[in-house]
Amino acid sequence: MxxxxxxxxxxxxxxxxxxxxxxxxxxxxxxxxxxxxxxxxxxxxxxxxxxxxxxxxxxxxxxxxxxxxxxxxxxxxxxxxxxxxxxxxxxxxxxxxxxxxxxxxxxxxxxxxxxxxxxxxxxSAGITALVASGLSPQPFTFYGFLPRKQSEQIKTLTDLAQKPETILFYEAPHRLAKTLANIQTVYGDDRQVSLARELTKKYEEFIRGTAAEVADWAQQSEVRGEFVVMVAGNEHPTEAVEAADPLAELSPVEAVNALVASGMKTTAAVKQVSKLRQLDRQALYQTYEEQK
CATH class of the missing domain: 3.40.1010.10 (Tetrapyrrole methylase, N-terminal domain)
Structure with a gap:
């Protein structure tokens, strides 16, 4: 003590x-x-x-x-x-x-x-943004910067999906669109999201809407400035939240290849793809090895 x-x-x-x-x-x-x-x-x-x-x-x-x-x-x-x-x-x-x-x-x-x-x-950027976000200011979880790798970011967002409180992230402008796309993928189109950029500066701006709307805005806009990304909590945390497949347009083997290319180990990539698509892990691994 x-x-x-x-x-x-x-x-x-x-x-x-x-x-x-x-x-x-x-x-x-x-x-x-x-x-x-x-x-x-x-x-x-x-x-x-x-x-x-x-x-x-x-x-x-x-x-x-x-x-x-x-x-x-x-x-x-x-x-x-x-x-x-x-x-x-x-x-x-x-x-x-x-x-x-x-x-x-x-x-x-x-x-x-x-x-x-x-x-x-x-x-403090997080608190400053939160009180004007339009989302519940308490309780909240401050996470900071998410992992940069796609697979790790998806996993982190999935781990946070059950939280009922508002979640705060920091993000750089060149990574914002991909991060918001992952938030939409994991939390669904309708989860409320609020963005704050260039806080206290001349071009201070707030963008508020659903995950789908905000992700689309980031894709269509010239994104500048440092961002605070705030995501509304899960209003029904007892309900299971299944992570959507961010590589759904790819075949299972192509999805494994994409995850391995992003830096994930082969066994971990096979495990993630087989879990999301409810496939036999050993069979997928064997097929992947045969097509390498």
């Missing part, structure tokens, strides 16, 4: 988790600015990007890079500095640290070293 009083003076430094704007600089809070000015060091995901923010608010605090590619070496260094009494603020490029951004491992390391971790409230 560990008990923390965030603002009790300690010999060691404190780790402050500071949110930054997701677009509109006016969403920077007074407290965030004052914290970044008062700490000894800022651990930033991209120091060049963060420097623009610091210049905007006349913050002169020194930065150090902390991102996915250097975290293994950087975390011990940051923890040592915290133990020596250095106050450090951690920021990502936008929004809350640790939410689809670096930070969680640093928090764990700081807590293991009995260092105070102090979070600041602020901008």
């Amino acid at each position: 560990q008990q923390q009083r965030s603002f009790t003076k300690e010999a060691s430094g404190s780790l402050f988790l500071v949110p930054t704007p997701i677009g509109n600089l006016e969403d920077m809070t007074y407290r965030a600015v004052n914290t970044l000015k008062s700490v000894d060091l800022i651990a930033a995901e991209d120091t060049r990007h963060t420097q623009q923010l610091l210049n905007q608010f006349e913050i002169e605090t020194k930065q150090i890079s902390f991102h996915e590619h250097n975290k293994e070496n950087r975390i011990p260094e940051l923890v040592e500095r915290l133990q020596d009494g250095t106050n450090i603020a951690q920021v990502s490029d936008a929004g809350m640290p640790s939410i689809s951004d670096p930070g969680h491992e640093l928090v764990l390391a700081a807590l293991a070293a009995d260092i105070q971790v102090v979070p600041l409230p602020g901008a």
Whole structure:
């Protein structure tokens, strides 16, 4: 058990988790600015990007890079500095640290070293989108970015299909159409979906409709900006939800070939196709091997 009083003076430094704007600089809070000015060091995901923010608010605090590619070496260094009494603020490029951004491992390391971790409230794309989505805001499940591979994405969506709460995903513009097509495939044409893009920016936009309507919009439109994808929960979670076959137009062997080409192992691909189409797995495997 560990008990923390965030603002009790300690010999060691404190780790402050500071949110930054997701677009509109006016969403920077007074407290965030004052914290970044008062700490000894800022651990930033991209120091060049963060420097623009610091210049905007006349913050002169020194930065150090902390991102996915250097975290293994950087975390011990940051923890040592915290133990020596250095106050450090951690920021990502936008929004809350640790939410689809670096930070969680640093928090764990700081807590293991009995260092105070102090979070600041602020901008978060998921919550901002959810309250204007038109979908039920509570309860909700935040998932973040879905797997990129088709087969893995279908499996993840299927695993979430029984959830009665609204589900939140993040998605990049170049993958949006395929992701929405998979959502339509797994959840059906009529499930309600809400999209939010370019939140707090000049071209902020919401697209609300059925899975079929939203998927069609993505196919027909020039998609730009980062998206929050929100899917209504299953109103009848006790009813079994069968995943539709995303490769239905292909023969069983062609479907296996497509899944293997996407990176899935042969045995897993045969298992998935045979399950979706209610085929004998061993017979399909034998046929696949014969036609290779």
